[in-house]
Amino acid sequence: MNYVDAVPNDEIIYREHNPTGLHVIPDFISAEEEHQFLHIFDWEDDSNLKNRQVKHYGYEFRYGSNDVDLNAPLSDKIPSVCDVLWKRLQEHGFDIEVPDQLTVNKYKPGQGIPSHVDRHSPFGDTILSLSLGSSVLMDWKHHSGKYVPIVVPARSIMVMQGDARYDWQHGIQPRAWDPVIEVRKDTETSSNIKVITSDTRPRGTRISLTFRKTRQGPCECGYKVLCDRGGNKEIDDDMASHLEELHVHQVYEQIAGHFSTTRHKPWPKVQEFIMNTPPGSIVLDLGAGNGKNILNRNDIIQIACERSTGLLAECAAHTAAVRGAQCVRLDVLRAPLVDGRADVALCIAVVHHFCSEARRKQAINTIARLLRSGGRALITVWAKDQKKSNYIAPNKENSDTNVVTTVGGLNLPVHENRTQFQHSDLLVPWKLRQINDKKLSNETNATFLRYYHVFEKGELDKLCDLPDLVIEDSFYEEGNWCVICKKL
Ligand SMILES: [Zn+2]
Known part of the structure; x- marks a missing residue:
């Protein structure tokens, strides 16, 4: 009953550039800082949840409606150890509001997250994601059909603003390994191309810290397709x-x-x-x-x-x-x-x-x-x-x-x-x-x-x-x- 037209290529090439407004800064924190963060945000594996595990600070992120209840702040605020991040981002030239909501996700190898956009109305212009423990390949999809794979290394911070924040969806495949991505020079156009090679790399346990700033009132972005106002x-x-x-x-x-x-x-x-x-x-x-x-x-x-x-x-x-x-x-x-x-x-x-x-x-x-x-x-x-x-x-x-x-x-x-x-x-x-x-x-x-x-x-x-x-x-x-x- 099943067929394919052709055997898939070993290597898949992407010419698309990264989404505008997306920045992944490698080595944003040092190995010692990562250790310190893991000490605070990692927890024992005593849950029988099939999917990824989660903790919240500032406000509880409500799955289902994918928002927060502004009238029910949590007593646990974002730990002060994170303050160093905002300062460092400013030094890198980013204009960001200090976040007031943090969701910590623990992904074991094999776990992922479906493709999504962080809802517009509950949150502001910048979404930050700090990765600890393991690198992962993140899939970025635009509603026009564009697709870009992005490697998110451990100890990196990912800054999502503009198009990347409001007009693209991102997700992680549920698998225990990722293909190795190489960036090469295209000989014809001399521009950079991304190549998904047939090599793979195993994933380790990854802790992601997603920082958001809650928003009062409806979103006022100009991106119609994914907006929820x-x-x-x-x-x-x-x-x-x-x-x-x-x-x-x-x-x-x-x-x-x-x-x-x-x-x-x-x-x-x-x-x-x-x-x-x-x-x-x-x-x-x-x-x-x-x-x-x-x-x-x-x-x-x-x-x-x-x-x-x-x-x-x-x-x-x-x-x-x-x-x-x-x-x-x-x-x-x-x-x-x-x-x-x-x-x-x-x-x-x-x-x-x-x-x-x-x-x-x-x-x-x-x-x-x-x-x-x-x-x-x-x-x-x-x-x-x-x-x-x-x-x-x-x-x-x-x-x-x-x-x-x-x-x-x-x-x-x-x-x-x-x-x-x-x-x-x-x-x-x-x-x-x-x-x-x-x-x-x-x-x-x-x-x-x-x-x-x-x-x-x-x-x-x-x-x-x-x-x-x-x-x-x-x-x-x-x-x-x-x-x-x-x-x-
Ligand atoms: Zn919007």
Whole structure:
């Protein structure tokens, strides 16, 4: 089912220059100072958190809303040992406000952070990141498609201002090694080029200190795409893609383990659909989550496709014993699989996470493309009408009064769980299970917000109205709209 057009090059070359406003100053602190900082900011590994670990000073950074509560300052302020940094930055010619918020992250080899921009409105013009313990490769991405890998050495400080602060996203791949980057002279243009070589270097434990200055009032930057200041807008493709990154992909990476413990069996209709598949069939589960829809049948080939690496790991563990089951990481909008090979496609509770109608249509197009002639798909989405489901808690009023301003300044209502839906496009909270850990002021208490487009009656049928698809059945089941369609 999988193919590549060509074997990847050993070396990948980047001509793009570093983002404007990004400065990485190597050896910003001495080895003795690093030792001193590590003494203050490192802590014992007694947490069972899967993801990176975190401590806060000044204000608690709230994961989920990615901001701070200005009305709830912490008693622990930024330790005075850090004061030397501001002075030194001024000596280097930087104009910065003294930060009042510090988040300390501990990354063990293999841990990373999804691509993000520090939210505009809660924080000021300068974000600083001091690295201790290990170097790491940071990926910088611009919404225009530019990509730049940046090496961030131990004992360096990274200063993010201007474009780098407001218009670029940065992240760290979750892996235990990094490729070695070389800077070479391009013989033709005599400009510098960056080369990702096939050599690798292991990562050690890295402690990062992120310093921010909190902001009062909305952001006044001129960078529209990633800005979160108010005002309602239509969701265009650029915004939809950022919304999915922030409120779907990043959320599922963070909640994967907990989410998986709440999903055990396929829904009866899904089970029935796969059980009726003849032996020898190729079954694609697009957006397979933790693999709960992969049945224990060894007479069919079941391919679980999932975008979240966290869920894919759960999926691989759950399906390891099933003969013929495979797990593939992919995005349903850009599935790099051969056309017209699948006998059966499942797309269960996935299409409602795409943030624009065009992208939801594109997902259905993918399903149609991958099916062979005569192949069948079962597609389910969350219904706006929950009256005939067990979802609604009795005696619970829907308030939905809380509104969150998210990417591109878009306002979305936050849903009150277990109540009837009032809106079609909304954020649904996921409360991460609490893990007792007094030392870490922790990420584990966080509420994450997942984007949903909940479907009206007939809306999914309309979406599946493609020239080569015929709808064979369409029904409502336990709060979901479901369609079974056949490819002509
Ligand atoms: Zn802004």
